[in-house]
Amino acid sequence: MLNKTIIGAAALAVQSMAAEQTTELDNIERITTTTSRFETVALSYPRALNWVSAETLATVEPQHIQQVLNRIAGVNLQRGNGQEYLPAIRSPVFTGAGACGELLTTEDGIALRSAGFCNINELFEAGTEYAQSIEVLKGPGTVIYGSNAMHGVVNVVTRNPIDAPEFVGLELGSYGFKRLTTSAGNNADEHGLGINLAITDDTGYRDEEGFEQAKVHVRYRTRLDNVDVSAGLSLSSLDQETATFITGLDSYRDAEIAQSNVNPEAYRKADSARLWIRFSGIQQSADNAYEWQVTPYVRYQDMDFLMHFLPGQPNELNDQTSLGVLSSAQWQLAPDVSVTVGADAEITDASLQQIQANPTQGSPFLQATIPAGRQYDYAVDATMVAAYGELNWDLTDAWQLSAGARWERIEYDYDNLMVSGRVDENGNTCGFGGCRYSRPDDRTDSFSEFSPQVSMSYQLDPQQMLFVVLAQGYRAPQATELYRLQRAQTVAELDSVKAQNLEVGYKWISSALEVQVALYHMDKDNVIFRDSDFFNRSDAETRHQGVELTIGFQINEQWRLSTAMTYGRHQYRNDLGNLLLAGNDMDTAPRRLATAQLQWTPTDSLTGEIDWRYTSEYFLEPENERLYNGHNIVDLRMRWQLNDNWQLTGQVLNALDRAYAERADYTVFSGPRYFPGRPRSVQMGVEYQF
Template structure:
């Protein structure tokens, strides 16, 4: 731990003490979440590592990019890319690499946005987070209701089927425009539903950048005889011109370089469609049956500006599956659920390069124009699970779960096997960079237990101890998108062992949660110094997370989320000729936090001053290069004009600080950055009817 980080960490117990002294002796209204059990459940009935961003927080933040909302959750280290792109991270370093996105499961109303073997680091832009009534985050392992990819965290974007009809228009810096509409229909006591539409356009603050995006969602509820029926669908489209990295030490601080774009031809176009129908029925003996079939389709084209030669990738996936559960209320103190989930999916990937690679003789010879990859993978996933909620005694509760999951890939290479050019000719310098394995089949099976013990120490205090195993299957790109002399990737599942202890303290005016955790990731998949995809590595993580909210009086309130974490390479691993065992994992800030002070002088007016902090972090596994971190100041205000009209302003990066949303280091470019947005003003007007 660095001395400055250690000093900051000592402020956390002080804040907790202040919260205890200020709290009142009455219970607050409890939030609910669906991410743990697929039905709305009070947080007290769920594992303690679940956080909820409610409608009020989401409306206040009014996120243009999902990272702006997720920064309100402790332990979440998502980084913003250009446009709508992002890199994930929950209780981990920021995740990069071919299949690292498989560590975080992204859901919309409980349905995975991508198939288990076909994740994408940017997949949150396929959710309709702009219209969410609630965003739920699991920090660490999820319950037994979810399997592969829910290894280090899960995010569920939930859209409500009921609510006030509204239309909003928003204008902002760099020709930003956004329109949102949420229109309901029917009778809330019978058949009803809601339509959501979001249309956004951003001119971008960097040259040749910006995007146009459209999202449409439906939520519908009714009854069909004895069955309760819910229908959901979301369609999205993104047309983005992408600005790449700025290159050079501290280039993000250069006024000219930070607004430039070395990759003016880069773009990303994506479309997605998901639909699901949920059927639930109350059976005899306090049992409930729930079945949810779903369909999924995604298609994406983008220029890989971050690779030599700027190859084009076209990927597509389609699939269908189901979730099912049988839940029984055995008594007031005992509830159990069992279920069987399944999915059949198919993914395709094509990587082609139109023109010769520029650069050194080695790059020009080993990365030819033409087809690099062209393959299809058919997947089958089956999961069997059980979950137990047992109130053992007045103050003691046990949550337990077990999940058995099977995953199979059938891979079909539609190009030439090996590391040749697409015409079969050999590359110089020992062969082409990209290697295409021959057709093959891979399968994986894993048994994953979960256990949490909760102790209700008083009306206000709850303590917990949790142990869990989580996992993810290797992603298709890790198995079949090989390089250099590697012809087969013999990979097994990545696993993580979790232990955490924590406490929640809750009154009407104060809500506090403190968690200490330790995670060991085993059989981590990396690309080694020979550019082979190999497993067998380990990463150790320890951390402390704090969430604290206090209402001092009707005018003033404060909210703090903060996390201290240390992630290190725990096994012998070479980067070049250096053993990096014991080094900190790159792109893993030790300290992150968000402090919001709210002043509401009247019921119609509210202002929010937000302080965001990201500490320094290393850019490379050797820990030789570093980003110094940053602290940002944001201001927001809202005014309820009357019962139907409201207006709001947001001034982000109030001090116009030069910072980097993402910092990185490669041997080809040295330091490179995604510059953060300059001072930006946004205004919105909302009409409720």
């Protein structure tokens, strides 16, 4: 039988290499939420799985999740203002109302949003400030995940305050950054209760920007007869004053412009709550073993933000309430064969309003076609049901086969709460051919998908493994793509976006050197876009291919080098209307990404780090006529364990004080525009462990 323990330990060490300094196999942790809902060593499901370790999180103390996720090969989050960002995993940077559906974000294995109601910035609701680790599965999700898990899954694993040491920490940084974190808990007999808390206040370096945010996570654990019961409650609240794009070619190089904020009125307010209860058990006999778990959950979210990027600057108010359940069962039928089956279900009640308070400014065309008042007002009741199964079979001592599939159905029941059509809220027609915003009549839409996956792995020896994965991913259209229409479109006849992905990988580990290589090729069909007539269509075809290299080298007892490098091409496969794009690079898709950390540990209590990040040039628009030139950024960090109780941290961010853009793009209305990166800044922290 395949030696899963040795290979799994090797895989985990390889994929933690961006931060890990420990390579002893008996110290390798187990994972439970990304490749499987059951505890397993990392390579029992051979995929490109990486994560940010607790040690990295403690060293970086990220103000924004981008600062740690971009250490992973193939990941490229572009930071906006405050807690906002735009994501990319083996892809261009996703933009637009429905683009968030290209990847799945979860906390403790529970999706942050319902499948049809994602938000591009939704990771700001996850408890990254008190995370134990952050897992990233690249490529289409395993069979346990459905819609949205096309390019990957990001799962924030919260610190378990019941068993972890209690602490209180304070961080202070440039431009008014302040954060308080604490964790406390107790474990009496079979019962346990704990709490994590993080409160952040950041006034920001740009004019009239900043945010206040609070996050709480409560964990409970008990045992009833032969059933283990655990529960988690996550709450978050964000109050943000937003600084927007600056415009003008290379304007980020001008310190005065970079610090300016032309939309000081922009804001975002968001609250969320998630409650889950997990029931699980294990039964064993002489012939086989059986493990199961059932996780009911409820989530709530509401958001209010100013759409400063649209003419007339309307407000969007959206909310959703969901009730769902995840279930899995796993049988060890023989020493070399296991089967996993499960079923998931969810119901969601969501609503959205877009309301413009003031008359539109600008040209006569804009004033006539975008009247003030309600522009959208609708509710959607959604249901999701899914079933899946997976077989894992050790064919020989070296060969392992995994095969599975998932079937999923999503249905939307849309209710338009105002007058339908391309008219204002009172039913009046607009000049210049009609109003900009169009509202469909009440309707029902459903999407059913079957998603297979198969993988094969071969153990060359206890230190080396090869694997190949063939998988199909998909996502249903988001509610905003179906019902938030413009111009003459009255119905959006959209199909599910589908992706076919082939991946080949190699992993190797020794006591001093770890290497992981992954090559992937993904073709996507029915990609949703907005054409030149402002119609939402699903006619685009794209291709995503690349190679990722991750290396961890323990030079000696004091020095360690970790690096992650990516080369990727993300291209259009067809023309879109009158745009001749076939073969063009997709916009905001740098071909080369790299990061490296050189760590110095002169004593057991002191660690220093130099962190380098590189982003190559990339095109700002699909026609490939304009470029951002890329950048190199260097950060310096130090962590000092004074004694058993006290720890100090310090860092200098953007130590070389480079002028750069966190994000660059182009519109015909503004020309080149940028989110400027912060100048050189410092951050210091102190933590007391009880």
